Amino acid sequence: MSRYDVVVVGLGGAGSSAAFHLSAAGLKVLGLEQFGPLHDRGSSHGRTRIYRTAYFEGEAYVPLVRRAQQLWHELQGFARERIIQRTGGLTLGRPDGPTVRGARRSAAAFALPHEMLSPEEVRARFPQFSIRGSEVGLWDPDAGVLFPENCLRAHAAGAAERGAELHYGEAVTRWSARSGSVEVDTKAGNYRARSLVLTAGPWTPSVVSDLALPLTVERQFVFWFPPSDPDLYRPGRMPVFLWDARPEAETYGIPDLGDGVKVGSWKGKVAPTPEEADRSLREEDAEPVRAFVRERLPGLVPRETESISCLYTNSPDHHFLVGPHPRHPNVVVVSACSGHGFKFTSVLGEIVSRLLAGEEVPQELSPFDPGRFQSGTEGRRRRE
Ligand SMILES: Cc1cc2nc3c(=O)[nH]c(=O)nc-3n(C[C@H](O)[C@H](O)[C@H](O)COP(=O)(O)OP(=O)(O)OC[C@H]3O[C@@H](n4cnc5c(N)ncnc54)[C@H](O)[C@@H]3O)c2cc1C
Known part of the structure; x- marks a missing residue:
């Protein structure tokens, strides 16, 4: 032994x-x-993950995420491959919705660098996003992409x-x-x-x-969509984003790193166990995300070039x-x-x-x- x-x-x-x-x-x-x-x-x-600092899920996460970022940069110091890439991030949505409000509260509580953007400012600075009505943006300059x-x-x-x-x-x-x-x-x-x-x-x-933990396993899909104007969707022009545009779940995305813009949503399908998760893509999984792309990311071709499944583990x-x-x-x-x-x-x-x-x-x-x-x-x- x-x-x-x-x-x-x-x-x-x-x-x-x-x-x-x-x-x-x-x-x-x-x-x-x-x-x-x-x-x-x-x-x-799945090649990429978003990191962001102005954390709408709760202020308790902010000190953790700040330390996490330092550690990713330290890892980058001796890793042979790319670990982290800063792109800036936008939290988009209704100014009084939990996503924007929560991100704003965290940013204020920890004096994080951030900017609140009016609908006009979002449209002028980030034409990739088709925002509606009173939707605003919180610009988080310390957000970006990790390469899992x-x-x-x-x-x-x-x-x-x-x-x-x-x-x-x-x-x-x-x-x-x-x-x-x-x-x-x-x-x-x-x-x-x-x-x-x-x-x-x-x-x-x-x-x-x-x-006997009350956890659920949720199968998710993510999709890559080709841009019609690639320059507008590359990092530097397009930030990572999180958006409460759909009532059923937040939608998020990552700029084109050479394989298209990655888009996913937090709405998945619960599986009894990881082995029993249904990983075959169906229209009902893909169509809401394609519709989001058609309506809200107008410079993308709303037909994915690739999709993959992945699992969340959710607590109550x-x-x-x-x-x-x-x-x-x-x-x-x-x-x-x-x-x-x-x-x-x-x-x-x-x-x-x-x-x-x-x-x-x-x-x-x-x-x-x-x-x-x-x-x-x-x-x-x-x-x-
Ligand atoms: C589609 C999708 C998008 C996401 N986007 C983001 C994002 O943008 N930003 C972000 O921060 N997070 C994101 N997440 C969440 C994040 O990826 C996960 O929270 C994180 O990867 C979980 O890591 P983990 O180590 O808990 O699980 P895993 O990485 O799955 O590791 C668990 C490991 O344990 C092994 N294991 C299990 N049982 C045994 C056993 N009995 N013996 C030996 N090995 C075992 C498994 O094989 C597995 O390798 C996303 C997740 C998904 C699915």
């Missing part, structure tokens, strides 16, 4: 970062991933260089924890460590089954799970990033490392306590 300081279960966005930070802290780390190093079954594939596959590769390579053992194609079938020790089984082996990190993304409900209050397992202080759970977690994965790995070094759970993490659903309180829903 092999012995480690920490075993990390799942080497996606959060797990690869945790392995990186734990091994940088000098710990002997074993990372176990059921699939290959970069796969398309979970939540961290490159981020995972850089975190995993950095962890391996610092001595972490990363086993791919090795699913964890069982774990148990006692004070100061954990045991983990796979078909290939049995491992012991002092601590355990559970970063299983959409598989969290089964991997952390003892907590749409906030993350980050912190010690309620019954096992040496087991840290990170998941339920509810469709907006990639930008945080750098800092989530650092938090895991600090918690396992014995730091108290900081007050800022209390909204993310993995034990908060044990009492039956479900908290606030995001789009109330």
Whole structure:
């Protein structure tokens, strides 16, 4: 039986970062991933992710996202591939809607650089967007794009260089924890460590089954649309955006990085398990997004050149799970990033490392306590 300081279960966005930070802290780390190093079954594939600072989901995220950005830039310092690209970002929508109002509140609370743009100013500066009526924009100059596959590769390579053992194609079938020790089984082996990190993304409900977490897995599609005037849609001219244009769900997009403008919406289809998610694209999935493109992004050809599926892991209050397992202080759970977690994965790995070094759970993490659903309180829903 092999012995480690920490075993990390799942080497996606959060797990690869945790392995990186734990091994940088000098710990002997074993990372176990059921699939290959970069796969398309979970939540961290699809070439690009948005990062933004003026966070409408809640002010609690702002210090985290700022630290996350610093860490992405540090990772860029030694990564061989592109990790982060600043494009600026626009939060568009009704001035009194939760998206614009929330982003504005976060920006004001932390004195973040930002500008409120009137409808006329949005039209003049960003003709790519066809806004209507009183819709306004919040310009966030510190927003941009992360490249998730490159981020995972850089975190995993950095962890391996610092001595972490990363086993791919090795699913964890069982774990148990006692004070100061954990045991983990796979078909290939049995491992012991002092601590355990559970970063299983959409598989969290089964991997952390003892907590009966009320999480849902939601299958999403994203689409790439070709621009008729490519110059207007490249980074530098077009920012990343988030828009409450459709009543059923926010829509977001990323400028053309050579493969078209990426557009997605937060409306997906709930699946009982990741394996049962229906990944075949149907008209009912594609047509609302094409209609959005036709009506709101008039310089794009409203017929996608590519689409892919991806999974969200949602908690009832749409906030993350980050912190010690309620019954096992040496087991840290990170998941339920509810469709907006990639930008945080750098800092989530650092938090895991600090918690396992014995730091108290900081007050800022209390909204993310993995034990908060044990009492039956479900908290606030995001789009109330
Ligand atoms: C379409 C889409 C668009 C998104 N856009 C954005 C965005 O613009 N900005 C943003 O910040 N976030 C975005 N997100 C959310 C973000 O990508 C996710 O929150 C984040 O990637 C989640 O990372 P994770 O580590 O929790 O999960 P994953 O990256 O899926 O990692 C979990 C890993 O655990 C492994 N695993 C599970 N069970 C086991 C087991 N038993 N044994 C071994 N390994 C196991 C899985 O195989 C997987 O590799 C988006 C998500 C989707 C789907």
